[in-house]
Amino acid sequence: MQYSGAQLIVRLLEQQGITTVAGIPGGAALPLYDALSQSKIHHVLARHEQGAGFIAQGMARATGRAAVCIASSGPGATNLVTAIADAKLDSIPLVCITGQVPLSMIGTDAFQEVDTYGLSIPVTKHNWLVRDVRELLTVIPEAFRIAESGRPGPVWIDVPKDVQNAVIDLAELPAPGKADPLPELDAAAISRAADMINRAERPVLYLGGGVVASNATTQAIMFAEQASLPTTMTLMGLGTLPADHPLSLGMLGMHGARFTNYMLNEADLLIVVGARFDDRAIGKAEKFCPDAGIIHIDIDESELDKIKKAHVGIRGDVKQVLELLLPQVQVTLRESWLARMAELKAAHPLQMPDLDDPRSHYGLIRVVAEQLDDEATITTDVGQHQMWVAQAYPLRRPRQWLTSGGLGTMGFGMPAAIGAALAERERTVVCFSGDGSIMMNIQELATAAEEGANIKIVLMDNQALGMVYQQQGMFYSERFYAVGYRRPTDFVALAKACGIRGVDLDASDDPKALLADALHTPGPCLIHCSIDVQQRVYPMVPPGAANTEMIGG
Amino acid sequence: MNAREGFAETGFQKAVLELTVNNHPGVMSHVAGLFARRAFNVEGILCMPMEGGRHSRIWLLVREDARLAQMVKQVEKLEDVLEVSRHGADHQVFERLESFFRQ
Numbered sequence: 001m002q003y004s005g006a007q008l009i010v011r012l013l014e015q016q017g018i019t020t021v022a023g024i025p026g027g028a029a030l031p032l033y034d035a036l037s038q039s040k041i042h043h044v045l046a047r048h049e050q051g052a053g054f055i056a057q058g059m060a061r062a063t064g065r066a067a068v069c070i071a072s073s074g075p076g077a078t079n080l081v082t083a084i085a086d087a088k089l090d091s092i093p094l095v096c097i098t099g100q101v102p103l104s105m106i107g108t109d110a111f112q113e114v115d116t117y118g119l120s121i122p123v124t125k126h127n128w129l130v131r132d133v134r135e136l137l138t139v140i141p142e143a144f145r146i147a148e149s150g151r152p153g154p155v156w157i158d159v160p161k162d163v164q165n166a167v168i169d170l171a172e173l174p175a176p177g178k179a180d181p182l183p184e185l186d187a188a189a190i191s192r193a194a195d196m197i198n199r200a201e202r203p204v205l206y207l208g209g210g211v212v213a214s215n216a217t218t219q220a221i222m223f224a225e226q227a228s229l230p231t232t233m234t235l236m237g238l239g240t241l242p243a244d245h246p247l248s249l250g251m252l253g254m255h256g257a258r259f260t261n262y263m264l265n266e267a268d269l270l271i272v273v274g275a276r277f278d279d280r281a282i283g284k285a286e287k288f289c290p291d292a293g294i295i296h297i298d299i300d301e302s303e304l305d306k307i308k309k310a311h312v313g314i315r316g317d318v319k320q321v322l323e324l325l326l327p328q329v330q331v332t333l334r335e336s337w338l339a340r341m342a343e344l345k346a347a348h349p350l351q352m353p354d355l356d357d358p359r360s361h362y363g364l365i366r367v368v369a370e371q372l373d374d375e376a377t378i379t380t381d382v383g384q385h386q387m388w389v390a391q392a393y394p395l396r397r398p399r400q401w402l403t404s405g406g407l408g409t410m411g412f413g414m415p416a417a418i419g420a421a422l423a424e425r426e427r428t429v430v431c432f433s434g435d436g437s438i439m440m441n442i443q444e445l446a447t448a449a450e451e452g453a454n455i456k457i458v459l460m461d462n463q464a465l466g467m468v469y470q471q472q473g474m475f476y477s478e479r480f481y482a483v484g485y486r487r488p489t490d491f492v493a494l495a496k497a498c499g500i501r502g503v504d505l506d507a508s509d510d511p512k513a514l515l516a517d518a519l520h521t522p523g524p525c526l527i528h529c530s531i532d533v534q535q536r537v538y539p540m541v542p543p544g545a546a547n548t549e550m551i552g553g
Numbered sequence: 554m555n556a557r558e559g560f561a562e563t564g565f566q567k568a569v570l571e572l573t574v575n576n577h578p579g580v581m582s583h584v585a586g587l588f589a590r591r592a593f594n595v596e597g598i599l600c601m602p603m604e605g606g607r608h609s610r611i612w613l614l615v616r617e618d619a620r621l622a623q624m625v626k627q628v629e630k631l632e633d634v635l636e637v638s639r640h641g642a643d644h645q646v647f648e649r650l651e652s653f654f655r656q
Contacts, residue, residue, distance in 0.1 A: 121579075121582055121583055122586060122590050125632070126631075126632040126633075127579075129578075129579065146632060302626035302629075302630060305622070305623070306623055
């Protein structure tokens with residue numbers, strides 16, 4: 001059978017099980033789009049390539065499978081960079097395909113030529129510039145293999161236009177790419193870890209995004225319960241242990257509750273599972289868990305001993321490691337340590353002022369949660385609202401919580417919600433956002449309308465870049481600068497202009513009822529609510545300080 | 554002054570890394586970029602295709618410090634890097650080239 005390079009790419013994507021892609025066409029991607037037009041693959045036409053990248057991320061984060069985004073050369077490729085870098089930092093499997101100027105024109109500063117290969121090196125797990133149509137036979141399956149193997153991540157394939165047009169004769173297609181077998185485990189190290197756990201008096205379990213990535217939630221909960229381990233989660237790990245579980249300490253770190261950071265400070269053993277000691281989680285590294293031995297389990301060897309030296313480092317898939325660890329860990333009640341947890345929690349709980357007011361930040365989050373069950377998916381943008389939702393929303397399942405952790409990209413939330421809603425059409429997807437973040441990819445409102453995506457944008461509007469406002473207030477003597485928007489934006493009108501229902505809780509006599517109606521009416525909706533710019537995210541560990549040096553809360 | 558003495562003068566120990574990599578355009582960018590973006594200085598670099606042309610060998614002269622183990626792990630993660638071995642200060646590969654680098 002004869003294929004053009006473009007047809008071959010599309011055929012191989014179909015073979016990988018890809019049913020939806022997000023992208024924007026352009027000159028150097030025209031052959032690829034012509035081939036896509038003949039496929040059953042649903043193409044989501046984003047309004048900006050960064051939006052396409054985050055739509056793909058939403059699909060990947062919701063399902064755990066590699067998702068695909070497509071763009072043309074030059075600005076199409078550069079616009080994707082932020083979304084791909086975001087996927088790299090949060091270990092999200094993506095396959096990004098861009099058109100490139102023809103091979104003969106590479107290096108001539110041709111129209112819409114940019115060094116996509118060079119640009120993509122530092123933000124991907126791996127990347128290719130395809131120089132011959134035959135290379136596609138290995139590159140496409142390899143792309144999916146690499147994206148989904150070990151620690152997942154994004155890969156980038158740059159395909160010159162003439163390679164897309166070149167013709168190849170094939171008797172059969174190559175096999176689809178699939179993830180590598182899991183790495184061999186060090187049984188002796190696992191036994192040493194079990195021994196440390198059995199001897200510990202004040203252990204804390206620390207779960208990260210790796211638990212979500214390896215589908216190890218069940219094993220992690222069994223492990224916590226069997227050994228009575230107070231359990232904290234990173235921003236990426238939220239939802240793995242249900243928020244209302246008696247062993248849950250909630251999120252640790254810069255905006256963790258006081259009792260959480262105090263418990264960690266008193267620990268004699270820290271069991272770190274699929275997490276990487278990010279600075280926002282651990283504060284000043286030398287002062288983090290000063291009395292604790294460390295067991296570190298991660299599939300990425302390079303994370304072991306990177307920030308904190310592990311007493312036992314175990315490289316492996318966390319689900320497999322936990323399965324081997326479980327039978328070696330004694331059932332323990334650990335009464336005095338859990339009593340200490342209860343004591344600290346009672347003395348230093350998370351403070352949520354105005355929880356009963358649906359127009360306050362915590363109150364709004366509470367009312368949204370009351371209207372939904374665990375089947376809803378929650379995305380956020382980045383800033384104050386993100387931390388408030390991380391603190392206060394009762395997350396109870398893995399992949400319920402999609403947020404930009406490592407890169408902290410404002411503009412993530414709404415397109416990611418579109419992707420999540422398209423990947424799992426039965427779910428309601430709520431995007432909590434702020435008036436700063438939402439404007440960074442506001443154009444995707446039009447995409448949401450066109451796709452009829454079941455997303456509910458809960459927009460907390462303080463007419464400012466709230467987290468920056470907070471930090472200028474706390475650390476720069478209230479010299480507020482470049483942080484407030486001088487005139488308000490009519491977000492409800494903006495939603496309507498893009499073909500989306502908009503409701504305003506500010507103008508409502510019964511905001512709870514209006515919110516309920518907005519959340520339960522299928523289709524996209526923007527829910528606007530003004531909040532107080534003076535509200536801060538507390539507690540807060542000042543950047544560079546130890547986690548015990550919290551301000552507020 | 555040879556490479557070893559050069560480092561001795563600045564108080565640094567040297568180490569030599571030997572990488573076996575796939576031979577295609579872009580591998581040098583991957584390796585050099587990795588060191589640069591992790592702020593780890595590479596003092597010397599040599600690269601030639603190996604017999605048969607499918608693979609290349611890259612020799613790196615680096616400073617031996619506490620972060621080197623982490624750098625080696627990062628290099629090992631590169632898809633096109635097939636093998637990494639670490640040699641001590643006694644390795645001769647850079648010293649033999651010294652005559653090409655005299656003023």
